Amino acid sequence: MSPVLAIAGVEVRRFLRDRSNIFFVFIFPLLLILLLGTQFGSSRAAETRVAIAGGSGTALGTALTEKLEADSLQVAMHTPQAVREQLGRGRADVGLFISAEAADAFDDGRQVELEILTASQASAQASLQEVLASIQALGIERSQLSALEQAGLSGDFAAAALDQAREIIQTPRVDVVDTDSTSQEFRGLGLFDLGAVQQLLLFIFLSSLTGAATLIQARRFGVIPRAMSAPVSSGQAVAGQALGRFGIAVVQGAYILLGTALLFGVNWGNLWLTVLVLVFFSAVAAAGAMMIGSVLDHDGAATGIGIGAGLVLAGLGGCMVPPEFFAEPLQSISWITPHRWAYDALAAIQRRNASFPDILPALGVLAAMAALLLLIGAWLLRRSLRRAL
Structure with missing residues (x-):
């Protein structure tokens, strides 16, 4: 050597x-x-993780899960204690807690109150806005169905009418262009x-x-x-x-x-x-x-x-x-x-x-x-x- x-x-x-x-x-x-x-x-796009506690098998839990997944969010069901542990360890960004009262209110067409917690990392606030936007969209869709049902349409016909309206009417699109060079550098x-x-x-x-x-x-x-x-x-x-x-x-x-x-x-x-x-x-x-x-x-x-x-x-x-x-x-x-x-x-x-x-x-x-x-x-x-x- x-x-x-x-x-x-x-x-x-x-x-x-x-x-x-x-x-x-x-x-x-x-x-x-x-x-x-x-x-x-800062995580890559579509990496928002949502942990849901409660509401398993209810119409509210099913509707929330389908809406969040349709918006490209990762959804997992856990117990309330497990959701808090996931948030504390940074393994989830947002936690949703569905109570029995909230599930019943959703079935009756009344106002629903959900408990929402976020993780401590800075990116969790942006994830919270994504979740709130999905929940708001679900609430608007529910209100539209309720209005059609009150007008005399059955639930299936009301849902079909909404689907047909979405195909006919073009939803306004907003493109956000970030001109900040620093933000573009880290994107x-x-x-x-x-x-x-x-x-x-x-x-x-x-x-x-x-x-x-x-x-x-x-x-x-x-x-x-x-x-x-x-x-x-x-x-x-x-x-x-x-x-x-x-x-x-x-x-x-x-x-x-x-x-x-x-x-x-x-x-x-x-x-x-x-x-x-x-x-x-x-x-x-x-x-x-x-x-x-x-x-x-x-x-x-x-x-x-x-x-x-x-x-x-x-x-x-x-x-x-x-x-x-x-x-x-x-x-x-x-x-x-x-x-x-x-x-x-x-x-x-x-x-x-x-x-x-x-x-x-x-x-x-x-x-x-x-x-x-x-x-x-x-x-x-x-x-x-x-x-x-």
């Missing part, structure tokens, strides 16, 4: 064997994506798609920078000098350390990429282009970790600085608030971070089916950042090997 690969493999294994990384590298990112998606994510994103991109970049950089502590430990415990006592040149030792930092970043990124796709159904677009962006961004993160691990002599300080720098750069680069919401001059400032370039490339792949030429400028900037930081980091590491810790 090449000395460079051997050193890199040791660095990755040392990082993964640190038990403190189990939660922050493998569990916390997916939990955060789940939380952000359920609270702030069609899945519940977890946006949060997955942001947290992918955030945790790749955080894991890499905090992984700089293993480089300091390798210098302190004499791992690098012992490796160089073998037939290993200083250049190979530096390259192995750089490749180890890169391996840490790739492991974190690949885990989030696969985990979100399998668990949350995140659409990453063209997988090969997404992986290409991931590789270039990981190179930048690895080079940054090389600089921190070479300049500092205390692993605790490296971890603290890595977390602080990672969070600041992530915030400026749009990994906490989408950069589409940034105002000037923050929009311009965000382009100095690698996160913004990687975010822009991933957004183009995910939302606009971008091709390789479309993301080539972003890849070029990331490659330049990685090369510059890697040269500085390698130079600093060579200098650090000459001084005692």
